[in-house]
Amino acid sequence: DSGVTQTPKHLITATGQRVTLRCSPRSGDLSVYWYQQSLDQGLQFLIQYYNGEERAKGNILERFSAQQFPDLHSELNLSSLELGDSALYFCASSFSGQNTGELFFGEGSRLTVL
């Protein structure tokens, strides 16, 4: 158990809908990262937050947004969903936003868009 909690574990929705994925980082970790894992794209970095502030941005679509709250949990909002958004979404956390090494990953939220 990595200590990172993601909810929901599974989510099925329709095209055009909006969903919110939630992540609780390990106790004491200040930085949260979101990754998308699909069969043909591997693990793609979406966005990083450190202590409530956006720290780095990857290949995140404009339809997607995220935030980190004062209690350090984070939410990833996916809107106007398309079939291609079906994927595993992972949250990871680390103590620092600097290059200290290990990221601890949750078990992911599997999104299916029908």
Add this chain to the structure above:
Amino acid sequence: QQQVKQSPQSLIVQKGGISIINCAYENTAFDYFPWYQQFPGKGPALLIAIRPDVSEKKEGRFTISFNKSAKQFSLHIMDSQPGDSATYFCAASNGNAGNMLTFGGGTRLMVKP
């Protein structure tokens, strides 16, 4: 642009054999190179990592070899076991750009009993 290329995509090894997975990177600013192991239904978990000031790091049956001039690094799994069957990802990060990891495409390893 894929900055970390990983090969092979899949690998089948007999129990007791050596599994070798290779990665190449483009960004010379990368300064941390971890390998993650992922079992079905689970998130990736750190297996072993290396920084560019050393050419090799060994932890038990797992060894990273690092070639800075060639911008390549590899994972060797000695005495491979069926329990090692998983997907392995190499990754890289740049400390000046935060701690986000850029992952390779993954290698699905199957170790046959």
